Amino acid sequence: MNTTYKRSLITMILFGILFFYIVISFAIIGPEEYLTTTINTAINAIVVGMVMIGFGITMLITNKKSKVIDERDLIIQKKATSIGMMLTAMFVFIISMFIFVSNESTGLVYVSWMWVIAYGTFAFSYFITSTIMIVLFNKDE
Numbered sequence: 461m462n463t464t465y466k467r468s469l470i471t472m473i474l475f476g477i478l479f480f481y482i483v484i485s486f487a488i489i490g491p492e493e494y495l496t497t498t499i500n501t502a503i504n505a506i507v508v509g510m511v512m513i514g515f516g517i518t519m520l521i522t523n524k525k526s527k528v529i530d531e532r533d534l535i536i537q538k539k540a541t542s543i544g545m546m547l548t549a550m551f552v553f554i555i556s557m558f559i560f561v562s563n564e565s566t567g568l569v570y571v572s573w574m575w576v577i578a579y580g581t582f583a584f585s586y587f588i589t590s591t592i593m594i595v596l597f598n599k600d601e
Contacts, residue, residue: 463522464533465597470518471590478511479583486576494572508579515586536596544589551584552577 485504486494495501555577563569 462530462533464537465594467518467522468590468593468597471515471586472594474511474514474518475583475586475590478507479580479587481507482576482580482583486572491570491572491576494570495575504575504579511583536593540589540592540596543592544585547588548581548585551588552581555580 482504485500489500493500495504559569559573
């Protein structure tokens, strides 16, 4: 297991936790109440902060290796990034259209949707790209 694979695995786990936390907590609480209470905002900040600290520590620890990336890693990263970008764009489009259709009659959208789109897109893009990298690494072997 090389360094790039380890990074991808840890990134997938960290941002998968963040993405699914955002989706599940938003679905349970709902857009009306999601950011209205201080406790929800604090919990969200703690979860995002913990994931970002974990990601930063991962990058620092794995950066100390003498040879982090080889030619095969670069090819896999390129493929995973292009597929991840396409899937992220589709994700944002689908969510945006869902919000539009579900709120078209009122003409109003809760501001919490913007928070979910911002952090959800960020978490989804890291999660999906690292997942694709792991799949490509395993497929290549």
